[in-house]
Amino acid sequence: MYKVIVTDPISASGLKALTEHDAFQVEQRVGLEPEVLAEVIGDYDALIVRSQTQVTRDIIQAADRLKVIARAGVGVDNIDIDAATEKGIIVINAPAGNTIAATEHTLAMMLALARNIPQAYGSLTSGKWERKLFKGVELYQKTLGVVGMGRIGTEVAKRAKGFQMNILGYDPFLTEDRAKKLGIIKASLDEIAAQADFITVHTPLTPETRGLINAEYFEKTKKGVRFINCARGGIIDEQALVDAVNSGQVAGAAIDVFEHEPPENPGLTQNPKIIVTPHLGASTTEAQEKVAESVSEEIRDILTSGSVQHAINLPHISATVKQKIKPYLTLSEQMAELLMQIFKKAPKTIKINYYGELFLEDTGLLTRQMIKALLSYYLDSSINIVNVMQVLKAHGLSYSVQKMPHTKDLPISLN
Known part of the structure; x- marks a missing residue:
């Protein structure tokens, strides 16, 4: 009998591949303190988390039986990949499950930013009528810079074309041929800074991308640019963003992810020109079911047949x-x-x-x-x-x- 522990809220229907399988026993123990998880992890073959649980080296070192750590989502920066690899534990994620949800949230944030919707709502519900105060801008014929042309960045670009925006795409792996097929222009980060009216970030958080959008980059941007980050906290330097907004270099920003969650910078969360949401990019019923289904099915396949599809620390083979x-x-x-x-x-x-x-x-x-x-x-x-x-x-x-x-x-x- 394989034992699986789930330590973050996960869609119950998405776990059916495990809960309805005779060879698996699933225990949902949400909100365990790190020291408690370290004490019990040795009893389990697989661990399923979202972004809340921090799977540290200490926890992994105590996991003598563990064979799989599954992130029901995309980003794995809450898992010590090096420690897992040293221990021989496969780390998997669900790279496609929340693509549509994150894409739609990005577009919703961009529209809300362009038209000052949250600010106008707050004003009206407090008894005021301030139409002139919340005049916005159109997306039509504006230039959108997409930093990171993976699954989500690509889907954002496709939908933004529906607003007849001009799309500049940056990605180390983006070719001229693929850009042409998508109907966008391949651009450098500096070219995006100089030309874009809106810039949306869709890269993973790595040592190379941490602080990618910083004070130096804000100085290069077109005055009045608007930023959206529904990817990972830390890609945009939060204090540098606050300073750029306060100076007028950046007209506004829409932020769904933060360096520390909950966020600790009141200059970010209480700025009237910055829209914030509490990491809702993947928070749809459909997305949560998809990512849970994906990791559950892969845990089943890994433990019963050795078949691996989405390993972070193994070479991908079709x-x-x-x-x-x-x-x-x-x-x-x-x-x-x-x-x-x-x-x-x-x-x-x-x-x-x-x-x-x-x-x-x-x-x-x-x-x-x-x-x-x-x-x-x-x-x-x-x-x-x-x-x-x-x-x-x-x-x-x-x-x-x-x-x-x-x-x-x-x-x-x-x-």
Whole structure:
């Protein structure tokens, strides 16, 4: 029996893949203090969280039985990925489940920002009638800069075109060809700063994107620009935003996510030119069911059949490629085990060659499988395909992979 603990509010109907499966026992223990979670986590095979639970190194170190940490949503900055990887625990998320909800919330925030809707509502409900005070601007023929052209950024751009906005898109992976197909213009961050009337942020929070929109960037922007952030707190420097709004460089902002939640900067939350919502981007009935269904089904598949789809700390392999390399997974492990029995000494370097039909395939999983088998002969059984590369590095070992189009008797060789 696999035991699953859920520590944040999750749609009950979305958990049916686990709750209606005979091999799973699901316990919902929402709001556990970190020290309590650390005490009990050793009894579970999987952990499901949203954004509230902080899955720290201390909690992960206590999770001797845990095989999967699932984030019912997209961002995983509340999970210590390095600690999970070292422990051999797969971290998964639900990258597509809240796309529509976050997209629609972004558009709602942009419209509310353009037309001063929250401010006008507050004024009217307090007994005032101040039509002239809340004159807004149109989206029509304005320029929208989309920073981050992943799933959500792309959907925002598509819908903004319905308002006949001109779209500038920035993403390190955005090609001219894809931009053309989307009907947008590929642009740099500086080009967006110089031209955009609205700028919306849709990047993940990483060391590279933390503080991406800062005081220096605000100085480059078109005067009177408006910012929207429904992605992750920390991408926009909050105090720099407050200063830019107060100076008039930025006309206003709509913020759904914060560096600290609940937010701690009253200059942000009490500024009449800044609209704020309490991280509602994914808060729709439909989105919560979708993300819960996604992670529940993947936990079931990982624990019962070893099938992984959305791992954060494993190389992504498409279903087609996985089917092609499936016969070689057992072969690669057997080859490694045979090699260790023949040489009976630990390797200093590992060289893996792929030939023929494997030349064009993604062989990352095969490589991990072989290295795991080699190291497992001398090291403990806690090594798996999740943490094998960190174990390799920790022991000062090196490896290389070479691919050749010509065929040999075996499509794989180890040296």
